[in-house]
Amino acid sequence: MEVLRGSQAPARTLLRPAATWSTQDIELLTGTTIADLDTAARKITLEDATHIPYHRQLLPTGSQPRRRPGTRGLRQVHYLRTLADTQALRGALITGGSLWWSVPG
Incomplete structure (x- = not known):
């Protein structure tokens, strides 16, 4: 809400600064789609056919608004x-202009 009001910089909304992930040997991929997860081989295949091996993985699934x-x-x-x-x-x-707010249930 603070970014919407203009009282906070967008960068302040990040969980951690972007550089934090690389210093922790974490590859952060946003806006990507996983096509296959091979837990036996510990390998992720992205939609563009890129293969990524992993030691540990976290898969936030994302969502779309209604x-x-x-x-x-x-x-x-x-x-x-x-x-x-x-x-x-x-x-x-x-x-400017009018605002109508709706939160679908």
């Missing part, structure tokens, strides 16, 4: 899930 019917493609409709979503909404709010 879209309101009839809103796909509408420029003035925003979903709030990622930092990029927050920044896009903030940009829209700065330019």
Whole structure:
């Protein structure tokens, strides 16, 4: 919420600074899709056919927001899930206009 208000820098929302992961010998891959997980061989295959061996792995599964019917493609409709979503909404709010907030149940 603080990023949306403009009272906090987006970088402050990170769990850890990006450099932390490499110093811990952790490869952080975001925005990637896993096509196969071979636990016996300890190997992950990404959607682009890249093979990654692992010692230990953590697989956050991600999610997609539930879209309101009839809103796909509408420029003035925003979903709030990622930092990029927050920044896009903030940009829209700065330019003015009305706001209607919906939290699907």
